[in-house]
Every structure is written in structure tokens, then in C-alpha cells.
Amino acid sequence: MACLRGLAGAEVDDPDLAALVAELSMRSESFRRLWAGHDVRGRTNGTVTIAHPRVGPLTLDLERFLVPSAPGQQLVVYSAKPDSPSHEALRLLAETAD
Incomplete structure (x- = not known):
């Protein structure tokens, strides 16, 4: 998750990324929790x-x-x-x- 946030970088508001995050968030409680942690690592x-x-x-x-x-x-x-x-x-x- 931290690598995905790191790769997203300044593009965190990209519509395609937002759609992917929304879909994964709907399907996985673990994803929602990890994404909400805002951990960033490259x-x-x-x-x-x-x-x-x-x-x-x-x-x-x-x-x-x-x-x-x-x-x-x-x-x-x-x-x-x-x-x-x-x-x-x-x-x-x-x-x-x-």
C-alpha cells in the first residue's frame, strides 16, 4: 500500500487512480484500512x-x-x-x- 501511495505521488487526485481506490475500497476492508493509514514509501x-x-x-x-x-x-x-x-x-x- 505504501508503495502504491508513493507511486501515486502528486497524481493522487487522478480520476483513474480514484476509481481504482474506490473499487478496491468497496471490495476489501483491509485495503480501506491500509489506504486510510496514508503510509507512503517508495x-x-x-x-x-x-x-x-x-x-x-x-x-x-x-x-x-x-x-x-x-x-x-x-x-x-x-x-x-x-x-x-x-x-x-x-x-x-x-x-x-x-
Whole structure:
């Protein structure tokens, strides 16, 4: 929930977001309680798994950086651990790139 609020940021009054929050609030007491808590946290690093159509699942580390000169913009860097299956899959993708 805190990540959703963090991602919403300045767009918290967006009509699509408001509709989503309204629908989830109607369906879940837990969601209503958590959303009402106004906890805000942004995820700045972690690990994600992406399903790539050509090489299958990629497990990647991510780092997120704010761009001070461009408010609201972020730079997200994904990387694979050296010698991992994901690293090899990225290498194969790079070799076949047009």
C-alpha cells in the first residue's frame, strides 16, 4: 500500500487512480484500512522478476534514483548478477539485437 501511495505521488487526485481506490475500497476492508493509514514509501532498490518473451524469466536487481533537475522523473537501473542465468540471457539478447 505504501508503495502504491508513493507511486501515486502528486497524481493522487487522478480520476483513474480514484476509481481504482474506490473499487478496491468497496471490495476489501483491509485495503480501506491500509489506504486510510496514508503510509507512503517508495521502493528504491530490490529484486524483480520479469517474464521476457524470448528468454523467459529474468531475475534482476533494481536501483531507483530521483532526478533533481526533472521533478517527477526517475532513473531506474536494472542489472543481473554476474554469471547468473539472467546475466547469460541478457548477453544472448544483446547478441541478437538488431
